Amino acid sequence: MITPQTEQELADYVASANAPIWVQGGGTRGLEGEGAALSTASMSGIELYEPGALTIVVKAGTPVADVEAALAAENQRLPFEPIDYRGLTGVMGTPTIGGVIATNNSGARRIQVGAARDFALGVRYVDGMGQIVKNGGRVMKNVTGYDLVKLMSGSWGTLGVLTEVALKVLPAPETEATVMIHGLSNAMAVEAMASALGSPYDVSGAAHSEDPAAPVTLIRIEGFEASVTYRVAQLTKQLAQFGADITCATADSSAIWQDVNAQVCFQQKDGDIWRVSVAPSDGAQVIAAAGAEQATMDWAGGLVWLRMAPGTDLRTRLRGFKGHVTLVRGSGFPRFHPEEAGVAMLTKGLRQRFDPKGILNPGLMAA
Known part of the structure; x- marks a missing residue:
């Protein structure tokens, strides 16, 4: 495992490499590929945190838990609610913030606030030629040049190796509650969730489990306590048409959605x-x-x-x-959905531009 300690050390290694490099953050996705494994986990630490500006800048190898702890101390959070994949993949690595952005890792709150890429303000990365590139800044209105921030978000290390990310964060809500509708079929659950999202009650999560023994549809409301109480009551009335068995969880609502995100x-x-x-x-x-x-x-x-x-x-x-x-x-099939011809042509062109040697995670997202 190659573990560069600094951005320059990483750049020097990539610049001199002529063989495939398998890039990973904390190694929680269970990916296996061609070439020498390279982890950014040693490049860790919070570079800047300005709670008043709702901005944090961290090195890519920083554990997600460290970022969340620093934010929680100021009653703030990552809005996009990244998923911890370790339980699904069975790989006990450490999720990193660089891995979150590289995979555009977004949880249940995406339906309300958007994806991880929507909160990435700036990035630093090393491209396939070993060049250090910086794009974006520390404010949402920074639009100079090409928006490489969005391009790097979800590129899975195929265009460059992230070394630093700047993120917009948001205040944590005062409280939350989850309305639970019991016994719905999958089709009825979709109708109920659509009804909730179409309501004026600012839903931040809508999920359903088809467990035959106890299927349950979950609708999350967050905010100030008085507002949450009112919106839960009104939403419960609205959703009564979908089933008489409706309950509400408050104290354990957060734990419910942690389980939803981690499946x-x-x-x-x-x-x-x-x-x-x-x-x-x-x-x-x-x-x-x-x-x-x-x-x-x-x-x-x-x-x-x-x-x-x-x-x-x-x-x-x-x-x-x-x-x-x-x-x-699993195995035996491509991990990612095959690209349509036009998209494949565009992504091939991007990879040739960012990684002309073809050494960064070759074959991961396209043949």
Whole structure:
């Protein structure tokens, strides 16, 4: 494992490399690829934190837990609620903030505030030629030049190795509550979640578990206590049409959504884990077509998690749907959804520009 201690050490290594480099942060995704493994975990630390400006700048190898602890001390948080994948992949690494941005790792709150990339203000990275590049800044209105910040977010280390990220953060809410509708079918759950998101009650999470023994639909409300109490009461009245068995969780609401983000219900169970991004209205139909051993929905049906029998060709089963299918745990299939011809041409051009030697995570996102 190659573990550069500084940005310059990383740049020197990449500049001299002529063989593939397998880039990773904390190594929590269980990815295996060609070449020497390189981790940015040793480049760690908070460079700048200005609570009053809602801005934090951290080195890419900084553990997510360290960032969240620093923010919590000032009653702030990462708005996009990154997912901890360790329970799903079975790999006990340490999630890093660079890995979060490199994979655009976004949790249940995405339906309200947006994705991780929407809160990335600036980045520093080393490209495939070993050049140190800086783009963006520390304020949201910095729009000079090309928006490489968005391009690096979700590139999975194929365009460059992140060394530093600047993020916008938000205040933590005073309280939260989760409205739980029990016993809905997948199709009815999608309707209920759509109704909640279409309401004026500022929903920050909408998920559903199809557990045959106790299916439950979860709707999260966050904010000031009096406002949350009012909105929960009104939303409960609105959702009464979908089922008489509606309860509300307050004290354990945060723990409920930690489990939703980590997909705890899939952990320590056999099978392949797939992540399907589709139109929310298609969520229930995707589950029916997949024939999964277990399924959940997040993002009001727009994100479907499936546990399948090992070796199941899920992409063939879902060929009639528009969306993206990603293999989170398993083997025998490409991890990422095959690109359409036009997109493949564009991404190939980008990789040739950013990594002309073709050494950064080759073959990970495209052949």
